[in-house]
Amino acid sequence: MTRILITDDEAKIRELIVKYARHEGFDTDEAENGMEAVEKCEREHFDLVIMDIMMPELDGFSAVKEIRKTHPDLPCIMLSALGEEYDRIHGFDVGVDDYVVKPFSSKELMMRIHAILKRTQRAAASGDQFVLKGLLIDYSARTVTIDGERIQLSPKEYELLVYLVRNAGIALTREQLLSTVWGYDFFGDDRTLDTHIKLLRRNLKDYASYIVTLRGVGYRFEKAD
Amino acid sequence: MTRILITDDEAKIRELIVKYARHEGFDTDEAENGMEAVEKCEREHFDLVIMDIMMPELDGFSAVKEIRKTHPDLPCIMLSALGEEYDRIHGFDVGVDDYVVKPFSSKELMMRIHAILKRTQRAAASGDQFVLKGLLIDYSARTVTIDGERIQLSPKEYELLVYLVRNAGIALTREQLLSTVWGYDFFGDDRTLDTHIKLLRRNLKDYASYIVTLRGVGYRFEKAD
DNA sequence: TGATTTCTTCACAGAGAGTTCACATTAGCC
DNA sequence: GGCTAATGTGAACTCTCTGTGAAGAAATCA
Numbered sequence: 001m002t003r004i005l006i007t008d009d010e011a012k013i014r015e016l017i018v019k020y021a022r023h024e025g026f027d028t029d030e031a032e033n034g035m036e037a038v039e040k041c042e043r044e045h046f047d048l049v050i051m052d053i054m055m056p057e058l059d060g061f062s063a064v065k066e067i068r069k070t071h072p073d074l075p076c077i078m079l080s081a082l083g084e085e086y087d088r089i090h091g092f093d094v095g096v097d098d099y100v101v102k103p104f105s106s107k108e109l110m111m112r113i114h115a116i117l118k119r120t121q122r123a124a125a126s127g128d129q130f131v132l133k134g135l136l137i138d139y140s141a142r143t144v145t146i147d148g149e150r151i152q153l154s155p156k157e158y159e160l161l162v163y164l165v166r167n168a169g170i171a172l173t174r175e176q177l178l179s180t181v182w183g184y185d186f187f188g189d190d191r192t193l194d195t196h197i198k199l200l201r202r203n204l205k206d207y208a209s210y211i212v213t214l215r216g217v218g219y220r221f222e223k224a225d
Numbered sequence: 226m227t228r229i230l231i232t233d234d235e236a237k238i239r240e241l242i243v244k245y246a247r248h249e250g251f252d253t254d255e256a257e258n259g260m261e262a263v264e265k266c267e268r269e270h271f272d273l274v275i276m277d278i279m280m281p282e283l284d285g286f287s288a289v290k291e292i293r294k295t296h297p298d299l300p301c302i303m304l305s306a307l308g309e310e311y312d313r314i315h316g317f318d319v320g321v322d323d324y325v326v327k328p329f330s331s332k333e334l335m336m337r338i339h340a341i342l343k344r345t346q347r348a349a350a351s352g353d354q355f356v357l358k359g360l361l362i363d364y365s366a367r368t369v370t371i372d373g374e375r376i377q378l379s380p381k382e383y384e385l386l387v388y389l390v391r392n393a394g395i396a397l398t399r400e401q402l403l404s405t406v407w408g409y410d411f412f413g414d415d416r417t418l419d420t421h422i423k424l425l426r427r428n429l430k431d432y433a434s435y436i437v438t439l440r441g442v443g444y445r446f447e448k449a450d
Numbered sequence: 451t452g453a454t455t456t457c458t459t460c461a462c463a464g465a466g467a468g469t470t471c472a473c474a475t476t477a478g479c480c
Numbered sequence: 481g482g483c484t485a486a487t488g489t490g491a492a493c494t495c496t497c498t499g500t501g502a503a504g505a506a507a508t509c510a
Contacts, residue, residue, distance in 0.1 A: 216467090416471075
């Protein structure tokens with residue numbers, strides 16, 4: 001059963017979405033503001049979150065940002081009032097999957113929900129673990145283990161590793177890595193990426209050599225040896 | 226370089242999108258209607274297609290449907306006029322990746338382009354290969370394998386090989402090779418190209434003879450023997 | 451708030467890659 | 481077969497890119 005959390009301060013809008021979502025066979029829960037949404041996400045499992053932007057207590061973006069800390073892959077659809085253009089862009093930045101402009105048609109919203117679920121379920125189906133010999137990444141626990149021993153990675157190192165590993169066997173350009181792991185608008189030093197690769201390699205010990213340098217291009221995580 | 230095909234019957238809209246897309250570093254081409262878009266997609270390579278729905282000759286949906294026959298993974302963004310709700314839903318059905326409602330802001334369109342490219346990069350990158358007997362080039366991994374054994378090529382050697390192979394069976398002049406692989410602004414020594422060809426041949430071992438010298442012209446990669 | 455961790459920047463070193471050059475070799479032409 | 485112009489070759493040189501440690505800045509935590 002697919003569970004959707006509907007977050008909006010207007011009860012009428014929540015009810016409307018609930019009605020249609022149930023009709024599509026989804027299980028629903030509601031939250032009145034960002035704070036409540038964050039709390040519910042910490043306690044319960046959801047497959048998708050619908051989130052209004054303008055809300056009392058905690059706005060939609062801050063809420064998504066907060067939720068993403070513990071659930072980095074939980075799909076989010078934002079609801080934005082017409083004209084909130086800045087919000088839209090900011091939304092994609094935070095890592096929102098889609099947004100719908102109010103007033104929206106319920107059919108449209110349902111279509112977008114289905115599209116996103118289809119897209120993310122594929123990724124989720126591939127298991128929430130990555131294993132390569134003695135290297136184990138547990139995505140849900142956000143931990144990395146080498147030969148049975150838990151290793152400590154900084155947030156950036158972990159994200160970098162995950163992106164590399166999820167694209168194992170594929171050459172990733174420096175731009176791709178920077179724009180994905182650091183964000184679309186990173187304009188920092190050229191050595192930032194190298195430095196994190198260095199730290200990551202150091203922590204990966206024997207598996208460091210799986211991160212291959214592609215001179216003039218970027219890096220690639222080897223699928224096998 | 227990311228290439229985007231912009232399809233709309235209104236020249237003004239095309240120009241607007243072209244302007245912003247170029248600004249974002251994309252390479253662009255235009256089509257006036259669905260028919261032209263289909264033809265261009267068959268002849269040239271694009272990374273993304275932007276497509277208006279209402280057009281003379283061939284409408285957007287039919288065009289996407291047609292394009293998908295030969296390019297099932299080519300991302301498409303539809304442009305729909307306000308109120309064409311049915312179109313939207315139908316669009317997702319055809320397998321459109323996203324749509325933007327007119328009148329749209331250019332920033333919003335660019336954000337959606339970036340979002341989709343990011344999403345499809347992974348899928349698009351994998352499974353792209355060239356095979357000739359025991360010679361295998363994996364474009365996504367950026368690796369070359371000979372008889373099952375991975376060989377190491379320098380960046381220039383790899384690019385040179387890729388360009389030759391992508392134009393297998395076609396005579397390429399020295400000027401073409403230099404301006405494509407080195408860049409149109411290369412004014413170096415005559416021996417530079419030879420030297421790289423030499424190194425490439427050495428690395429290709431038994432397959433070296435596939436790079437044929439065309440005296441007074443350039444080189445050609447043999448399609449078969 | 452202060453302490454600690456993490457991230458970014460910077461200067462420099464080193465390795466790898468690219469270019470140039472002198473000369474050898476080859477192919478085509480008479 | 482010799483001549484000429486073009487390509488092939490090895491080695492030296494130069495350059496560009498990545499790796500690295502250290503230090504300062506920023507974020508996080510207590």
